[in-house]
Amino acid sequence: MQNPAMQDSPSQDRGMADMARQASSMQPDPVGGASPGARRVTIVGAGFSGTVSAIRLLHFADAPLEICLIEREEGYRYGGIAFGWASTNWEHMLNIQAGRITLRRERPEDFLEWANGEADRSDWPQKWQYHTFGVACVVPRRIFRQYLAERLRDAAADAHAEVTLRELTGEVIDVRGQGGGYVSSTPISRPRAGCTTCSRTR
8 A cells, every 4th residue: 555645646636737737838938958949847846745746747748848846955955854864864764665656556566666777876885885666665765855856867867859958946926927837036056956047937
C-alpha cells in the first residue's frame, strides 16, 4: 500500500495536465533560450512542492513552454526544510518505508529502481554506499532530496523539445496581474548551471 503523500492521485494527475494545457494557452513572453512563442510558468520556491510541480509540468507539457524554478536558499533547493541539505543530516530518516516512496502514481517502484540502480552514491557515507534498499528499508532524507533533484533533471532531459527548465537563485518580492498574465519582481535573480535569467511571468 502506498502513502498518498508521496505520490500523485488520479485527480492530481488530471490537475497537472490541465495546468500544462492552461500554461500553453497563456500569452507569450519569451526570453533568451526559450522557443519563439513559448509561454512561461514561474514556480516560486524549489523545495519539495515546487520541484515536484516542475517535474510534472515537464512530464505533461506538449507545447512550447518555459518553466522557471526560483529558490532563494540553495540549501533548501529540491527538498525544502523537510528534506533540504541545509536542514537535515545523514541520520535524519524519512518516516516512510522505501517501498512506499514514489513521485509517480503510475510507477510505484520508481524510488527503489533509482536508489538501487541509478543513484550516484559517490558522496554517500560508507554506511549507505553499498546498501541495497528493500521495500521495508528506512531512507535518509538527504537521499530523498537527491532523488527529487535527479528526477527533475531526467524530466527536463526527456521533456518535449520546446519545453525548457530554468533554475534560478533569487527572491520574488512581488507578483501582479498584467495583460492577462502575471509579472513577478525579483531584485536579484541568478541563473544556475548556465540557465537564462527570467523575472517576468506570463
